[in-house]
Amino acid sequence: MTESNSAKSGPAEVWITGIGLATSLGEGLDANWQALQERRVNVDERTFAPYVVHPFAPVNFDSQIPKKGDQRQMEAWQRIGTYAAGLALDSAGVKGNKEILSRMDMIVAAGGGERDLAVDEGILTAQAKGNVAPNFLNERLMGDLRPTLFLAQLSNLLAGNIAIVHGVTGTSRTFMGEETAAVDAARIALARIVDGQSDIALIGGAQNGERKDLLVLYEFGGFNLKEQFAPIWTRTGHPGFALGSAGAFVVLESKAHAQARGARPFARLTGVVGDHARRKEPGQITHSLEALWSKLNVTSDKVAVITGATGAEPATSEERAFLAAHSGHAIRATGTAFGHTMEAQFPIGLALAALSISRGTLFPPNDSSGFEIEMSTPPTQIVVVGTGHWRGEGMALVEAIS
Missing domain, CATH: 3.40.47.10 (Thiolase/Chalcone synthase)
Known part of the structure; x- marks a missing residue:
């Protein structure tokens, strides 16, 4: 280094x-x-x-x-x-x-x-027919699965x-x-x-x-x-x-x-925060996201939100409640265009945030509900949100370089 x-x-x-x-x-x-x-x-x-x-x-x-x-x-x-x-x-x-x-x-x-779907199907078929010895599962897995x-x-x-x-x-x-x-x-x-x-x-x-x-x-x-x-x-x-x-x-x-080395940046990454709400009671995801938002230095009135919202419930409804409380900001859900890509979902958000800032415009909404609105001014800050369908929440702040 x-x-x-x-x-x-x-x-x-x-x-x-x-x-x-x-x-x-x-x-x-x-x-x-x-x-x-x-x-x-x-x-x-x-x-x-x-x-x-x-x-x-x-x-x-x-x-x-x-x-x-x-x-x-x-x-x-x-x-x-x-x-x-x-x-x-x-x-x-x-x-x-x-x-x-x-x-x-x-x-x-x-x-x-x-x-290996062929192995799994063979095991499940044998089990369904009742052709299983006490050590059947271990023997099949050890004998049928290739080390490679x-x-x-x-x-x-x-x-x-x-x-x-x-x-x-x-x-x-x-x-x-x-x-x-x-x-x-x-x-x-x-x-x-x-x-x-x-x-x-x-x-x-x-x-x-x-x-x-x-x-x-x-x-x-x-x-x-x-x-x-x-x-x-x-x-x-x-x-x-x-x-x-x-x-x-x-x-x-x-x-x-x-x-x-003379490299040109797309944008600046100024903060990444994460949490793990218990998700035992309604509203805990919303509360977690609010707490994460407060830890980021969101100061501009030209703020957009790019979220990896999944569409699964109840996580998406609770995330939407949080986003509705920040309704003055343009929101984009990457899941509509790209689907839910699990581990790649948050990096997609980071990539699109940096790309939007570097190109001086937020990509248009693709949402028939009206929840996503147009943004006519160049974004100077974009908050990337990642709410797990099962557990975990995170945010990042991507900013324009002055």
Whole structure:
């Protein structure tokens, strides 16, 4: 790590200098921005019927993962994440810079890998027919599951693949825990740079929503959106989230480090806070979000809110109650356009906040309920909100650089 100026001049200012987006709407900043301008939604109501998903847009993985062997040993979510990470490094202008990449911190928010559906189906079929011995389950799992499949399920393999493919070989951390994993990834990376423990970091997450095993898992909790797509704020009659496939990464960097290499920032990240409401009584999520808001330095009258609201209940109704108390601000729900991408949802919010500020305009609403309103002035502050469908809340403040 290069010598930091934070000890001499106080806390470091943290810039967002790179953004990588690969989603159901397309690859790269321009493609996603144009799709948002056109209020486009890529949704599939048939392949996994009755469940609704946002499928990943076709990309040429070779452009960011040139070795076919590397691609073959990755699961889909790892390819998506490694691809998006490469886009972020390109965007920041550090792709291939071995000196910087060798000391770049990396914090990845990741879920688990895919299951072997054939094995699972065989076990469930045998159990349904009553053909089960006392040790049946253990014997089948030990005998049928391939060791390579288990290795491919390891959550920290996304970070490992990013290190192998792109050469990001500084410190590495992997957090699990859906939306809150990404909140903590951003919070810790920000704190390290502010305190001078790091100069530059890559953070983000990825999700393959086109997985039968995931749909079954979330159906057990009654979380899936079924039958027909609807914007986030109109799902009260049929709540649920539509799983989305996406990768989102951002490069965070101290101002001094960025200026020294001539990097141009998209925006400034000034605060990330998180909480874990007990969710035992109605209103606890709303209270948690209000407490988080009070910890951010929201001072501008040109404030927008980008939320990863899921559409699942009761979390979305409680989040909406909080947002309604701040009704003077333009609100955008990323779940309408991208679906719910779990660990990637908060990084998508960070990416779109930085992109909106850098382009001097908030993308238009895509909401038939009227809850989202137009914003005619350039935003100077954007609050990114992440409320977990099951647990955890978080916020970040992204600001224009004066």
